[in-house]
Amino acid sequence: MKINYTSVMIAGKAGDGVLFTGNVLAKILKMSGWEIVTYRDFPSNIRGEPTNYTIRASIKRIYGRADKLDVLLAFDCEAILRHEKKMAKGGVVLCDGEDFIKIAPSVTNKVTHHKFLLKKLARENFGKEIFKNMIALGALSYILDLDFSIIKQIISVMFLEKKGKAVVQKNINAINLGFEEAKKIIEERYRHVLLREKEKNRLFLSGNEAIALGALAAGCRFFAAYPICPATEIWQWLAINLPQFNGIVIQTEDELAAVNMALGASYAGVRAMTSTSGPGASLMMEAFGLSGMAEIPIVVAHVQRTGPSTGMPTKTEQGDLNQWLYGSHGEFPRIILSPGTVEECFEFMIQAFNLAEKYQCPVILLTEQDYGQNLRTVKKFDLSRVKIDRGRLLSQEELLKIKDFKRYEFTKDGISPRVIPSQIGGIHMVEGNEHNERGYRNEDSENRVKMMEKRMKKLKTVSRELIPPKVWGEKDGEIGVIGFGSTFGPIQEAIKQLKERGIKARFLQLRTLWPFPTREVDQFVSKSREIFVVENNFTGQLNTLINSQVRPVIKLKSIRKYSSNSFVPQEISIPIQRRSR
Numbered sequence: 001m002k003i004n005y006t007s008v009m010i011a012g013k014a015g016d017g018v019l020f021t022g023n024v025l026a027k028i029l030k031m032s033g034w035e036i037v038t039y040r041d042f043p044s045n046i047r048g049e050p051t052n053y054t055i056r057a058s059i060k061r062i063y064g065r066a067d068k069l070d071v072l073l074a075f076d077c078e079a080i081l082r083h084e085k086k087m088a089k090g091g092v093v094l095c096d097g098e099d100f101i102k103i104a105p106s107v108t109n110k111v112t113h114h115k116f117l118l119k120k121l122a123r124e125n126f127g128k129e130i131f132k133n134m135i136a137l138g139a140l141s142y143i144l145d146l147d148f149s150i151i152k153q154i155i156s157v158m159f160l161e162k163k164g165k166a167v168v169q170k171n172i173n174a175i176n177l178g179f180e181e182a183k184k185i186i187e188e189r190y191r192h193v194l195l196r197e198k199e200k201n202r203l204f205l206s207g208n209e210a211i212a213l214g215a216l217a218a219g220c221r222f223f224a225a226y227p228i229c230p231a232t233e234i235w236q237w238l239a240i241n242l243p244q245f246n247g248i249v250i251q252t253e254d255e256l257a258a259v260n261m262a263l264g265a266s267y268a269g270v271r272a273m274t275s276t277s278g279p280g281a282s283l284m285m286e287a288f289g290l291s292g293m294a295e296i297p298i299v300v301a302h303v304q305r306t307g308p309s310t311g312m313p314t315k316t317e318q319g320d321l322n323q324w325l326y327g328s329h330g331e332f333p334r335i336i337l338s339p340g341t342v343e344e345c346f347e348f349m350i351q352a353f354n355l356a357e358k359y360q361c362p363v364i365l366l367t368e369q370d371y372g373q374n375l376r377t378v379k380k381f382d383l384s385r386v387k388i389d390r391g392r393l394l395s396q397e398e399l400l401k402i403k404d405f406k407r408y409e410f411t412k413d414g415i416s417p418r419v420i421p422s423q424i425g426g427i428h429m430v431e432g433n434e435h436n437e438r439g440y441r442n443e444d445s446e447n448r449v450k451m452m453e454k455r456m457k458k459l460k461t462v463s464r465e466l467i468p469p470k471v472w473g474e475k476d477g478e479i480g481v482i483g484f485g486s487t488f489g490p491i492q493e494a495i496k497q498l499k500e501r502g503i504k505a506r507f508l509q510l511r512t513l514w515p516f517p518t519r520e521v522d523q524f525v526s527k528s529r530e531i532f533v534v535e536n537n538f539t540g541q542l543n544t545l546i547n548s549q550v551r552p553v554i555k556l557k558s559i560r561k562y563s564s565n566s567f568v569p570q571e572i573s574i575p576i577q578r579r580s581r
Contacts, residue, residue, distance in 0.1 A: 208233035
């Protein structure tokens with residue numbers, strides 16, 4: 001019987017080609033018309049440590065990792081010991097290891113295990129172990145019944161131009177060998193034959209790539225950053241593509257230089273941004289405050305990783321919310337947006353630039369390694385919906401009508417007129433000191449009060465234009481779940497699991513974290529018997545934020561994970577089922 005869902009893991013050690021094999025399999029499944037979610041669990045060193053790549057495929061829309069694995073291809077037997085417990089009933093395990101028999105019997109808990117000597121096959125038939133990855137793909141193509149014409153097409157695109165027809169043919173031969181060898185040892189009844197679908201002409205990209213594409217579509221033409229995991233793909237994508245649209249990409253000596261350069265470009269009238277992760281954001285805080293005082297628009301894409309310090313550069317976490325809520329000294333307006341999908345990474349970037357310029361303040365797009373570096377299938381973005389709003393950036397004609405231009409003019413909504421340097425009649429001072437309406441230093445107490453109130457007014461003004469929370473799940477659900485960012489997918493599936501167990505639940509996806517959507521959260525909470533807050537950190541930063549903004553203080557039940565891996569649905573649904581009254 002053909003199936004409409006599968007979850008495949010390729011595991012081994014860094015240097016085995018795990019990520020390469022996973023990427024190729026993901027592309028094959030994508031071109032076969034399936035919805036795809038990938039999850040790469042890899043170390044920050046280059047070789048030797050455990051790594052794995054999971055490809056989840058489904059006919060229906062999916063957002064994150066599955067609870068169980070259906071197929072495990074292990075480049076060493078140690079990988080079986082690490083991942084055996086994740087196998088679903090009826091699962092298939094292939095292991096490249098001479099000591100396989102000592103590790104696992106042929107059948108355990110209705111999971112079949114097969115010794116499959118990839119490296120040996122590669123050496124004997126092609127003279128190089130590197131071909132083991134193509135042999136592995138061949139074995140997987142047999143188990144999943146993949147379309148061989150699609151596989152040939154992908155291999156040709158990968159190797160033909162750079163390495164020629166001979167190399168393409170050798171790799172195809174290796175795939176054929178893997179297919180035939182798997183056919184010898186795996187019975188028909190143990191195959192996971194997938195339904196065939198037509199390619200839906202979708203994009204296949206990571207959150208980081210969607211952020212970069214969104215920045216380009218939003219009119220960003222200056223990008224400065226210091227490469228840092230797991231945000232580097234933003235820099236890499238823009239370095240290739242932004243210059244084609246008269247944009248500039250600069251690799252700086254550190255993150256403080258990056259944000260200062262972006263501020264300079266923004267002051268000069270260019271839409272500008274930077275990207276970073278936890279350690280880099282720490283270095284940015286001085287210039288972050290300058291953006292607040294000088295009211296210079298800037299966008300920061302922050303892809304969270306496990307901290308503190310160097311932490312785990314290639315692992316995911318939601319531990320940096322407080323960093324941007326309270327970062328830098330003093331008080332000034334800031335906006336924090338939190339996309340939960342790859343599509344939202346693109347859409348929110350456009351909104352981030354509009355908000356930054358309209359309200360003349362820093363905007364942070366807070367994402368995570370989970371969907372920042374992992375691939376998803378998404379519908380093509382509708383570029384006709386992209387609208388650019390530069391706020392009160394005055395044209396030369398508008399400026400000439402003003403007799404007395406005041407860059408920091410006191411206004412009812414706190415938003416002052418802005419000009420580009422060199423415009424006639426727009427002379428003013430910009431610095432990090434407190435200043436008067438023309439920008440000149442002023443430490444008078446009365447002026448300080450008025451300037452402070454002017455800047456902070458923007459938080460109330462902007463509330464009407466912020467991306468609102470979104471409610472999912474059962475309309476009459478008494479159980480409420482609140483989360484942000486990468487918890488979106490697993491919470492969605494956890495709600496479905498709870499429904500199957502007779503528990504109705506609703507999910508409030510927070511998409512703007514600051515200014516906090518107090519009214520919407522209060523309404524959601526008031527209609528719920530119990531509230532669970534799901535987040536990837538130790539201290540419950542979102543939980544604390546909610547209780548600081550919603551009155552009276554409510555009793556929230558916290559579901560937290562801080563293991564460096566993202567949630568799977570059962571890690572949310574089971575605790576809710578156990579702890580709900």
